Amino acid sequence: MNGSLLDSVNIGNWMLIAPELWVLTMTCVILFVDLYIKEERRGIIHLLGMITLIFAAIITLRGGYLEEGATQAFAFNDTFVRDRMGDVLKAFSYLVLAGVYTYAKFYMRQFSLFRSDFYTLSLEALLGIMLLISANNLVMVYLGLELLALASYALVAFDRGSQRASEAAMKYFVLGSMASGILLYGMSMIYGATGSLDLAEISTAAAAAGSGDIILLFGMVFLVVGIAFKLGVVPFHMWIPDVYHGAPAAVTLFIAAVPKMAAFAMAYRLLQSGLGGLHVDWMQMLAVLAVLSIMAGNLAAIAQTNIKRMLAYSTISHMGFVLLGMLPGTATGFGAAMYYVIVYSLMSAAAFGMVILLSHHGVEAEKLDDFKGLNRRNPWYAAIMAMVMFSMAGVPIFVGFFAKWLVIKAALDAGLMWLALLAVIFSVVGAFYYLRVVKLMYFDEPLAESSIEAPVDFRAAISINGILMIGLGIFSSALISVCMSSFT
């Protein structure tokens, strides 16, 4: 399997990783451009960031790299894989990151944090996400994850003056590096048991060995722990509320919305493409994690008065639903989980976008009370927030309902009756705290009467994001079929 040097510099390889190369090049361009522009013209950096995302999307979706009848294309001696699932997840990463940039520019201008480092670091994180989505080798999984994680740690500490942000970054760093260590430990055991780092070869070896190989099982347990840490599911969720709360809202928006898609892809590649032969074993672990997350996330969110913490606990429960979709290990199950994770990213981008919108005079609108009487101050923004909350709660017509429905249906098809029942019961419990926000906006007196100002691009982005909540719900079949056809 030791490939030749000529094989590595083969032009076909570079065509396959063209999106990654483009993002990397533009990151370096932004680094340099920032040296030569004046501080008041930082808008150029924002523009360059958006151009990067738009062209990355064009390059990714151009397609045409697959040979006849193939569903995957490999590059660099099988360490890198392009497939439909990866392309769809990457495209949505660009889309959500473009939204994040639009929201974050407004926030950073307000809090005098508008520096180019945010763009370079988040583009590097995006590169990590893309590599993680396309990894077909344990080494690539680990390196992509580290690239994403290191950039995220720095982003959380981005506001150097804030002690809360530094504390959050420190917690994130310590727990995140421990999770990476555990993941690496699991990978080393799997390498020891199967003798390969390549996911396809691991898959063959794991299918042959089955559950009898105790070392393989041990490695799998550590892998699941590492994945659970990165997804942030109970009992590995401790970092989520503190990091979401402590980080500047623009960064919270980023780490809440975008990396979850990469974490899903990582879980799929490792557990299904790699250890598909041990499905019975990891299914039990994921079932426990899913149940605990859905319960603990929804119950703890009720007690929060800070909206960033409330959304953090709601993330935990949403990730439980994603795991629920992955449990059956079937194509429809993974399709449902992928649909859920994309929908979740769009919802959380809109929710944190609203938190940024209501921030003013250098104070973040992180209290639930800040949403009081929003309808009186601006009915349209209140309507957007209401749509996001309805969608998160899983009210029919809104897109969140279809996401929940699909994963629960996948669990039911696999005969996991009690799990599906529990999920339904706790989404009803969860509806309480989402609807409380709606009640605060429509039936309470506003604390401040000041009008809400935002630049045009922000207003356009949040409006589109809000309309997507109901638009994707009414025309839900398109995105669902895209997700379902990614796993065949």
Next chain:
Amino acid sequence: MPIIEITFYLFAAVLVGAAVMVISVRNPVYAALFLVLTFFSAAALWLLLEVEFLAIVLVLVYVGAVMVLFLFVVMMLDINLAPLKEGFIRYLPAAITVAVVMAVELMMVLWVRGKFGSEAFESPVPHPPDYNNTKEVGEWLYTQYMLPFEVAGIILLVAIIAAVALTLRRRPEAKRQDPARQVQVKRDDRIRMVKMKSETKVEE
């Protein structure tokens, strides 16, 4: 017991012991030195695997460069670790309980299910005498693992950007030299020639 196993268990025990000391000693300088010992033991274990190049690199890079730098920093900054360790004793009982439970559980699984020790695997075949570890590493890095190698480079780039972003701050009040202005300075900028009449007449 063959010599190779004795060597392994000796260095493994030293490694684990030193690693425990790193996080438990009071003096940060000692902690850094114990970390050096940890790296040395790890390098010795790697030698057992016949990866001479990596073992030497570990000693050169980590012990020679990184840890010396670390020692400089630790010695220059007067870090008071006492407040940092306040929570340590408080959480120790709970931490030890969890650790012991996990260790016992792991042991039970291993003992009951078996097949985890070195007897479960065939021992690796020793390399021929003309085997060159350095050449092998180079070949694999630039062929099979070319993409991961490049990504590792990008990770270093992120580390640079992050370090600059988190520590660089401009202080307008700080006084610093501007070499360009120093070089370009002319005599007229510094010295003003003043013609003065002498106050009193000099007596002849």
